[in-house]
Amino acid sequence: MTVAANLEKTRATIREAAARSGRAPDAVRLVLVSKTVSPERIREAIWEGQTDLGENKVQEGRSKAEALADLPVRWSMIGHLQTNKVKDVLRFADEVQSLDRLSLAEALDKRLQHLGRGLDVLVQVNTSGEASKYGLAPQDVSAFLKDVAACDAIRPKGFMTLATFTPDEAEVRRCFRLLRDVRDRARQDAPQGAALADLSMGMSGDYPWAIEEGATIVRVGQAVFGPRPLPDSHYWPS
Numbered sequence: 001m002t003v004a005a006n007l008e009k010t011r012a013t014i015r016e017a018a019a020r021s022g023r024a025p026d027a028v029r030l031v032l033v034s035k036t037v038s039p040e041r042i043r044e045a046i047w048e049g050q051t052d053l054g055e056n057k058v059q060e061g062r063s064k065a066e067a068l069a070d071l072p073v074r075w076s077m078i079g080h081l082q083t084n085k086v087k088d089v090l091r092f093a094d095e096v097q098s099l100d101r102l103s104l105a106e107a108l109d110k111r112l113q114h115l116g117r118g119l120d121v122l123v124q125v126n127t128s129g130e131a132s133k134y135g136l137a138p139q140d141v142s143a144f145l146k147d148v149a150a151c152d153a154i155r156p157k158g159f160m161t162l163a164t165f166t167p168d169e170a171e172v173r174r175c176f177r178l179l180r181d182v183r184d185r186a187r188q189d190a191p192q193g194a195a196l197a198d199l200s201m202g203m204s205g206d207y208p209w210a211i212e213e214g215a216t217i218v219r220v221g222q223a224v225f226g227p228r229p230l231p232d233s234h235y236w237p238s
């Protein structure tokens with residue numbers, strides 16, 4: 001299957017899942033995850049109108065943003081971000097979905113103030129409880145949002161999570177529902193209030209479930225580009 005055909009199939013699956021969850025077919029945003037994929041293949045997706053792309057490594061994202069600078073791409077940073085990479089990430093990213101600690105918010109804010117611009121962010125929450133996963137514990141989100149309110153250039157729009165990596169549908173859905181609960185509570189309590197609408201959850205293996213549980217953003221890579229060669233190998237040097 002070509003990138004174009006896979007993309008059309010994925011879009012149809014997203015529309016159907018949105019309809020099943022009682023929402024408009026276009027209510028869910030697709031962030032196409034292009035990590036390890038070459039700029040030439042990414043171009044095939046952009047030609048199909050897919051301009052919303054996600055990368056999980058700063059250096060790889062920057063290189064691709066430069067290689068595709070002639071096209072109107074909106075880049076999301078979706079991977080763990082070291083504080084010393086803040087300057088570099090802001091050279092290409094239009095959004096950071098992996099805000100997971102106050103020191104990172106403060107470093108981003110400082111740089112953004114210098115640049116005179118703002119940044120949309122999602123707060124990453126660890127809903128699986130796995131020690132290997134990044135993200136705030138659900139019970140720490142409320143205090144975190146109060147602290148982040150002091151960072152004027154940071155605009156929290158919602159939350160992001162990775163579900164437990166398991167074929168167990170009930171466990172995966174539990175993670176997604178937990179993120180939705182975190183969002184619903186934050187909308188009531190947080191200084192940012194009603195701006196906290198987004199739920200970024202669901203990847204190639206589980207995005208229809210995520211949409212049924214309320215996802216407004218899904219992050220999908222392999223369903224469109226095919227399997228990545230090896231779990232930890234990268235076509236693109238990092």
Ligand SMILES: *Cc1c(COP(=O)(O)O)cnc(C)c1O
Nearest residue numbers: 033056078203204219220221222
């Ligand atoms: C790689 C990645 C995805 C997409 O995973 P696929 O299996 O390719 O759909 C989503 N979110 C994050 C944070 C990722 O690193």
